[in-house]
Amino acid sequence: MEVNQMQRSFLEYATVLFREGFLDGQFSQLQMLQDESNPDFVVEVVSLFFEDSQKLLNDLTTTLDQQNVDFKKIDAHIHQLKGSSSSIGAQRVKNACIAFRNFCDQQNLEGCMRCLQHVKQEYLLVKSKLEALLRLEQQIVAAGGAIPVLSEFS
Amino acid sequence: MELCNCIEPPWPADELLMKYQYISDFFIALAYFSIPLELIYFVKKSAVFPYRWVLVQFGAFIVLCGATHLINLWTFTLHTRTVAVVMTSAKILTAAVSCATALMLVHIIPDLLSVKTREIFLKNKAAELDREMGLIRTQEETGRHVRMLTHEIRSTLDRHTILKTTLVELGSTLGLEECALWMPTRTGLELQLSYTLRHQNPVGFTVPTQLPVINQVFNTNRAVKISPSSPVARLRPTGKYMPGEVVAVRVPLLHLSDFHIHDWPELSTKRYALMVLMLPSDSARQWHVHELELVEVVADQVAVALSHAAILEESMKARDLLMEQNVALDHARREAETAVRARNDFLAVMNHEMRTPMHAIIALSSLLLETDLSPEQRLMVETILKSSNLLATLINDVLDLSRLEDGSLQLEIGTFSLHALFREALNLIRPIASVKKLYITMSLSPDLPQYAIGDEKRLMQIILNVVGNAVKFSKEGGVSVSAFVAKPDSLRDPRTPDFFPIPSDNHFYMRVEVKDTGSGINPQDIPKLFMKFVHSQPHATKNSDGSGLGLAICKRFVNLMEGQLSIESEGLGKGSTAIFIVKLGIPGRSNEPKLSFVHKGTKNQVKPNFSGLKVVLLDDNSVGRMVTKGLLVHIGCDVLAVSSGDECIRVVTHEHKVVFLDVSMPGVDSFEVAVKIQEKFSKRVDRPLIVALTGNNDRMTKENCRRVGMKGVILKPVSLDKMRTALSDILEHGYLVESQ
Numbered sequence: 001m002e003v004n005q006m007q008r009s010f011l012e013y014a015t016v017l018f019r020e021g022f023l024d025g026q027f028s029q030l031q032m033l034q035d036e037s038n039p040d041f042v043v044e045v046v047s048l049f050f051e052d053s054q055k056l057l058n059d060l061t062t063t064l065d066q067q068n069v070d071f072k073k074i075d076a077h078i079h080q081l082k083g084s085s086s087s088i089g090a091q092r093v094k095n096a097c098i099a100f101r102n103f104c105d106q107q108n109l110e111g112c113m114r115c116l117q118h119v120k121q122e123y124l125l126v127k128s129k130l131e132a133l134l135r136l137e138q139q140i141v142a143a144g145g146a147i148p149v150l151s152e153f154s
Numbered sequence: 155m156e157l158c159n160c161i162e163p164p165w166p167a168d169e170l171l172m173k174y175q176y177i178s179d180f181f182i183a184l185a186y187f188s189i190p191l192e193l194i195y196f197v198k199k200s201a202v203f204p205y206r207w208v209l210v211q212f213g214a215f216i217v218l219c220g221a222t223h224l225i226n227l228w229t230f231t232l233h234t235r236t237v238a239v240v241m242t243s244a245k246i247l248t249a250a251v252s253c254a255t256a257l258m259l260v261h262i263i264p265d266l267l268s269v270k271t272r273e274i275f276l277k278n279k280a281a282e283l284d285r286e287m288g289l290i291r292t293q294e295e296t297g298r299h300v301r302m303l304t305h306e307i308r309s310t311l312d313r314h315t316i317l318k319t320t321l322v323e324l325g326s327t328l329g330l331e332e333c334a335l336w337m338p339t340r341t342g343l344e345l346q347l348s349y350t351l352r353h354q355n356p357v358g359f360t361v362p363t364q365l366p367v368i369n370q371v372f373n374t375n376r377a378v379k380i381s382p383s384s385p386v387a388r389l390r391p392t393g394k395y396m397p398g399e400v401v402a403v404r405v406p407l408l409h410l411s412d413f414h415i416h417d418w419p420e421l422s423t424k425r426y427a428l429m430v431l432m433l434p435s436d437s438a439r440q441w442h443v444h445e446l447e448l449v450e451v452v453a454d455q456v457a458v459a460l461s462h463a464a465i466l467e468e469s470m471k472a473r474d475l476l477m478e479q480n481v482a483l484d485h486a487r488r489e490a491e492t493a494v495r496a497r498n499d500f501l502a503v504m505n506h507e508m509r510t511p512m513h514a515i516i517a518l519s520s521l522l523l524e525t526d527l528s529p530e531q532r533l534m535v536e537t538i539l540k541s542s543n544l545l546a547t548l549i550n551d552v553l554d555l556s557r558l559e560d561g562s563l564q565l566e567i568g569t570f571s572l573h574a575l576f577r578e579a580l581n582l583i584r585p586i587a588s589v590k591k592l593y594i595t596m597s598l599s600p601d602l603p604q605y606a607i608g609d610e611k612r613l614m615q616i617i618l619n620v621v622g623n624a625v626k627f628s629k630e631g632g633v634s635v636s637a638f639v640a641k642p643d644s645l646r647d648p649r650t651p652d653f654f655p656i657p658s659d660n661h662f663y664m665r666v667e668v669k670d671t672g673s674g675i676n677p678q679d680i681p682k683l684f685m686k687f688v689h690s691q692p693h694a695t696k697n698s699d700g701s702g703l704g705l706a707i708c709k710r711f712v713n714l715m716e717g718q719l720s721i722e723s724e725g726l727g728k729g730s731t732a733i734f735i736v737k738l739g740i741p742g743r744s745n746e747p748k749l750s751f752v753h754k755g756t757k758n759q760v761k762p763n764f765s766g767l768k769v770v771l772l773d774d775n776s777v778g779r780m781v782t783k784g785l786l787v788h789i790g791c792d793v794l795a796v797s798s799g800d801e802c803i804r805v806v807t808h809e810h811k812v813v814f815l816d817v818s819m820p821g822v823d824s825f826e827v828a829v830k831i832q833e834k835f836s837k838r839v840d841r842p843l844i845v846a847l848t849g850n851n852d853r854m855t856k857e858n859c860r861r862v863g864m865k866g867v868i869l870k871p872v873s874l875d876k877m878r879t880a881l882s883d884i885l886e887h888g889y890l891v892e893s894q
Contacts, residue, residue, distance in 0.1 A: 026871045033784045033874070041784050049777045076820050084777035086849070086871055
């Protein structure tokens, strides 16, 4: 595939992601931080995000399965997840975390369980999308092109 | 005849004569022998007798004489030769001793006589000393009495006690029958009986002061004997009772005003009291000199004590008055403070309460104007908008004015372009002027600097107000505005000789003249222009709007800018000229204020270089940490990222200029970390600047950050630009001016 074409499809894809709210302006910021001295910045951050979030989600599942649910712990985990997702620009995950947090404050177990499912869903979605986007990036780089800078759409 | 060694007596033996001679000789001998014995006895008794030798001699003489006479007894009859020899030898011895004694006595008797004269002399002397002792003792007594009296008098500062005690003590010391004190009345023309010793309640007797006897007493400072029948001595009106000898003495009443600073009070004060002392009539006592002296001394002491009491009374009155005044002042101050506080509270509340709806009205009206409206509706909305703008201005003016009067208003100094300011002001006024078909001309002198340092907003307000007034009061013609640098000569306005502006290297005075061809002002009304809420032309209110505050506020602003505002007019119909001079700073000199709201437009958008800037980042969220670190690295910083508070405190060194702390970490008290970091560095210069990163924009978080000494708060998510701006701000100013 031609570099231009690849770049175009990258842009289109990214636009869709922004429009659908999967990503927000923060992700663009991340892209801007990537330069010659730091060529894999975005990949590194995204990978770290995946690791972190996976672990958090597992912990959350375990904690919610307990007999006596420790809401404080849940709150702490959710806080972390919210922080990470907002740092990377994963908007829908962040919003889901906020909702989760509300239920946690109310100590509503049912609501929390539902929210957990929602967060997991969103996470998986954004994970697959990000992976796809990063694959496109790699292809562009491999073909010798420059990654187009995403401007703010939101 | 028988031969015998007998001697015949020389004379015939007369039986009778011989008998008597015999007896006499015997007694003589007896006496002569007893005298020395007596002498010895008495001399032994007496301790002092300097003439023992004389005594011995005299004794020997007497004894021998006695012996002679004794032996003579045997010679009356026939006696033997032996007796004759003894007799003769005795006589010879006696003769020798008596001659010696006689010779001795010549020396002794004058001495003995002189002893006697010395004795008489000493006796006289002793009598004299006794007399003198008596005198001294009397004086001592007197002195003691006076001291006691003085002590009693001076131990109290109460006037009544002083006087009463005086009378009592005098009475007891001198054994008086009666003692009275006459005090002068307020007018000084009469003396009133104020205190007596025996009379418990003296009736208010008065005697005129001009009586000869009283004058006599007042004219001397000695105690004067007066007649018992004089009016001051007649204390018991119904009495046939006549007191004994009477003495009167004056008691000077000194006043505080008598004590001038540099001279002692001369007793030229006319106020005296009269003290009258009466001896008992039945004792036939006389006034002795020492008693008179005592009375005089007491009178003086009483005068001093009274003056002390008077001074004390006056000072206590003054002190009480002061205290009262203090209390009243304090009360007034508190009231004033309460009033000011109440007004400030009211203003603060009204400020907010009034502005909020005002803004709502203005904002919504403006928005409304942007929608589709029919012409009528548009007109209505425009009127609403104009009116509410006016109202908003009025509210601001009122609030400004009260702050101006408080002195709490401070100019907001900044650098601005003079030309731009004038242009903008005139652009605002031009539409109104053109509607009225008035021209506006502006001429800015070429020696006016391009930029100046001052309060741009308020200067604009002044220009708008002054030029607006000019336009308002002109029906035809126009307004011309000219601004130039004021020269020192032109600065001296003869009307205000107190205004001496002195230009310096850092400042210049700008003079602006606004001439209009309007209705002019009556010169008498000019002062009223600057008064609040006063319209100078009540009949022109149809065209004029405004609260009447404008000029008053402008004047105050101009004063704050160390300048002057004045209006001249030659009279009604002749137009008027408003002139104001303000002090402005010259930019580019060292007087650039540090706390400036730097206009973003005037500075070049140079991307500041942070290469190598050592910073520390604390965030427990790994993703967040990585992102922020990447951001900082991209800007050029040398970042040390940590994930725990303890680690952060440990790794911070004096090389790190900034520390970024995420304050929304649960389980880590970032504020504690901030405090500990600051404690780690004792020297202020080594301390890094601490900045908080948070997702919370609430006031509480900001307050907490400020309290622990953080220099700024950055809201997450952080963009590249935001981080750049924030970092440059904090490095330049030491704190974040604005945080978003």
